[in-house]
Amino acid sequence: MDKREKIVQASIEVFKEKGIEKAKISDIVQKAEIAQGTFYLYFPSKLSVMPVIAEQIVLQFMKKIEATVSLDDPLTEQLSQLVNAIFQVTAEFRDVSVLVYAGLSTTENMSKWENIYAPLYDLVASLFKTNKQRRLVRDNLDPARTAKLVLGLIESAAEQVFLYDAYDSQNEASQRAELLTFLEHALRP
The missing domain is CATH 1.10.357.10 (Tetracycline Repressor, domain 2)
Structure with missing residues (x-):
């Protein structure tokens, strides 16, 4: 699974757990096991x-x-x-x-x-x-x-x-x- 896919899958899990409003990018990157800067290489925001x-x-x-x-x-x-x-x-x-x-x-x-x-x-x-x-x-x-x-x-x-x-x-x-x-x-x- 490439990093972009890891971010997407982690986002799905975090959004399910916390909801969209309460989810943070830090939660997503922790779940995806990537650096926060890596998230921004692929997506400008959590909603993107x-x-x-x-x-x-x-x-x-x-x-x-x-x-x-x-x-x-x-x-x-x-x-x-x-x-x-x-x-x-x-x-x-x-x-x-x-x-x-x-x-x-x-x-x-x-x-x-x-x-x-x-x-x-x-x-x-x-x-x-x-x-x-x-x-x-x-x-x-x-x-x-x-x-x-x-x-x-x-x-x-x-x-x-x-x-x-x-x-x-x-x-x-x-x-x-x-x-x-x-x-x-x-x-x-």
Whole structure:
């Protein structure tokens, strides 16, 4: 693990333990076992680590989607696979996600959000483009715009289950079912 990665991992741990406001760079460098000056070679402030953490989460979304969504399957199955991928990663990174949202929303880094998400939007847009060619979705569907809307909806639904409410498996199952019904009706020809 290189020093930058050590800083990012240590930041995640310290932010989880102390919260963003109470975390100090000295805590992060102690956890990373590096000199304080080394931190500043990579990041100008503790909040500047947030976009890198967000990039890691987006990368996990992409890996999970690429591994689980099969374009050979019917649209209903693909949507289920996409929802499952987003829900799984959101559940896995629930503590970190809360920190990232809080950190990015309080800094100048908020403007970086769209850039961080761009590869994920592109991946999902390519799925919709292929499904449009296969006539599995509406002819007038705009793949790029739809990718942003669908990802926003799925992420919001997953966050409601894992981040905002006390976790309840029945609530998760109901949320997924309603989400899939909604998506299928919105996308079908």
